[in-house]
Amino acid sequence: xxxxxxxxxxxxxxALLLRSPRLPTRxxxxxxxLYHKKVVDHYENPRNVGSLDKTSKNVGTGLVGAxxxxxxxxxxxxxxxxxxxVDARFKTFGCGxxxxxxxxxxxxxxxxxxxxxxxIKNTDIAKELCLPPVKLHCSKSVLVPVKEIILxxx
Amino acid sequence: MRSGTLGIQDxxxxxxxxxxxxxxxxxxxxxxxxxxRGDIGRGQMWGRRTGAxxxxxxxxxxxxxxxxxxxxxxxxxxxxxxxxxxxxxxPGSHMRGDGFFCPQCRALQPPDPTRDYxxxxxxxxxxxxxxxxxxxxxxELQRLVHPDFFSQRSQTEKDFSEKHSTLVxxxxxxxxxxxxxxxxxxxxxxxxxxxxxxxEMDRQFLMEIxxxxxxxxxxxxxxxxxxxxxxxxxxxxxxxxxxxRAFEQDDLEKAKEMLTKMRYFSNVEEKIKLKxxxx
Numbered sequence: 001x002x003x004x005x006x007x008x009x010x011x012x013x014x015a016l017l018l019r020s021p022r023l024p025t026r027x028x029x030x031x032x033x034l035y036h037k038k039v040v041d042h043y044e045n046p047r048n049v050g051s052l053d054k055t056s057k058n059v060g061t062g063l064v065g066a067x068x069x070x071x072x073x074x075x076x077x078x079x080x081x082x083x084x085x086v087d088a089r090f091k092t093f094g095c096g097x098x099x100x101x102x103x104x105x106x107x108x109x110x111x112x113x114x115x116x117x118x119x120i121k122n123t124d125i126a127k128e129l130c131l132p133p134v135k136l137h138c139s140k141s142v143l144v145p146v147k148e149i150i151l152x153x154x
Numbered sequence: 155m156r157s158g159t160l161g162i163q164d165x166x167x168x169x170x171x172x173x174x175x176x177x178x179x180x181x182x183x184x185x186x187x188x189x190x191r192g193d194i195g196r197g198q199m200w201g202r203r204t205g206a207x208x209x210x211x212x213x214x215x216x217x218x219x220x221x222x223x224x225x226x227x228x229x230x231x232x233x234x235x236x237x238x239x240x241x242x243x244x245p246g247s248h249m250r251g252d253g254f255f256c257p258q259c260r261a262l263q264p265p266d267p268t269r270d271y272x273x274x275x276x277x278x279x280x281x282x283x284x285x286x287x288x289x290x291x292x293x294e295l296q297r298l299v300h301p302d303f304f305s306q307r308s309q310t311e312k313d314f315s316e317k318h319s320t321l322v323x324x325x326x327x328x329x330x331x332x333x334x335x336x337x338x339x340x341x342x343x344x345x346x347x348x349x350x351x352x353x354e355m356d357r358q359f360l361m362e363i364x365x366x367x368x369x370x371x372x373x374x375x376x377x378x379x380x381x382x383x384x385x386x387x388x389x390x391x392x393x394x395x396x397x398x399r400a401f402e403q404d405d406l407e408k409a410k411e412m413l414t415k416m417r418y419f420s421n422v423e424e425k426i427k428l429k430x431x432x433x
Contacts, residue, residue, distance in 0.1 A: 063357055063361060063364065065360050066349075067347050067350075067414045067417065068348065068417075069349075069421075070417040072364055072367065074364050091364065137349050141350070
């Protein structure tokens with residue numbers, strides 16, 4: 001009868017595994033090991049969150065959205081007369097990867113000339129943050145307003 | 155020795171026992187993919203190896219007990235490609251009956267993977283649904299398939315019941331909310347919203363979303379939050395009506411655009427819910 005008991009136990013265990021509740025989909029409560037620590041760092045210690053004076057002629061504002069997940073990102077860049085980026089701010093409402101990507105982008109563009117800023121590739125951002133494949137689009141999205149702003153600045 | 159009956163002298167135990175890996179008899183029977191050992195009734199306790207042994211010795215009949223166990227492992231693997239009942243071999247439930255139970259032996263059948271949520275919940279494949287009717291049908295279905303009602307049944311039926319119940323839950327959840335219902339309907343028509351940057355969304359709309367999100371982040375009082383909530387609700391209602399009209403006119407692109415906008419607002423609604431939870 002030991003064989004019977006073992007069989008029943010195994011079946012009960014596998015049934016339990018099947019019935020285990022799914023993790024909640026709220027990304028804020030996802031365990032940290034699902035996000036790379038660099039992403040968590042940007043999320044907990046965001047740099048450059050805020051706004052610049054959008055009426056100033058040295059400030060460019062760019063907006064981008066992600067339709068599948070509903071994330072929205074706003075980037076602002078302030079340029080001096082010589083074409084150097086002196087300040088950058090962002091506001092992002094979305095997942096941790098989107099926030100980290102925009103935070104990193106504002107960090108990287110500061111101090112660069114506009115030509116240098118245009119050379120930043122989304123693969124650089126993705127690599128720096130170790131973004132998983134499903135979040136690669138966040139790194140692409142954040143560069144869209146960067147290019148848009150720079151190309152539209154006088 | 156008598157042939158073809160349970161009285162045969164052979165190494166297998168004469169009392170049916172659940173097959174475990176410690177038993178010589180059971181090892182060959184488990185489904186390598188799912189570990190499913192299948193139903194332990196109906197002569198499978200003897201195992202293929204014993205059958206083969208006895209066949210060689212001329213003692214095992216080619217008839218009933220010698221039949222290959224096509225049954226449960228195949229059925230639970232293949233879903234509903236086999237039209238026969240896994241239990242009694244009779245015609246499957248899709249020819250007659252409600253699609254869940256075999257009309258002959260009443261055994262629960264595996265879920266049909268080709269059946270969409272609308273069909274499952276007995277609704278027309280349209281954006282407009284009667285949510286009261288949806289709820290009634292959901293409850294009816296769970297009374298038929300919920301695992302609580304299968305605690306005394308075979309393991310195979312228990313597994314099927316779990317799959318059915320999960321499917322019914324997913325279907326109900328998807329069809330209840332307008333956003334998920336619309337997206338599902340689009341998917342059935344072969345239209346999906348792509349992952350990636352939204353180059354098409356107009357700037358005005360994105361600014362509006364940005365501003366609502368900022369307002370929500372700054373909202374300190376319950377009154378402020380209620381105000382935002384009612385704004386968002388009004389927007390969602392308007393968009394829902396637009397989606398409904400788009401589907402009626404078969405304008406899938408328009409429906410897609412409206413549903414995308416609904417997604418942005420839906421994220422705000424989620425944030426409002428989170429903000430309401432006291433920490």
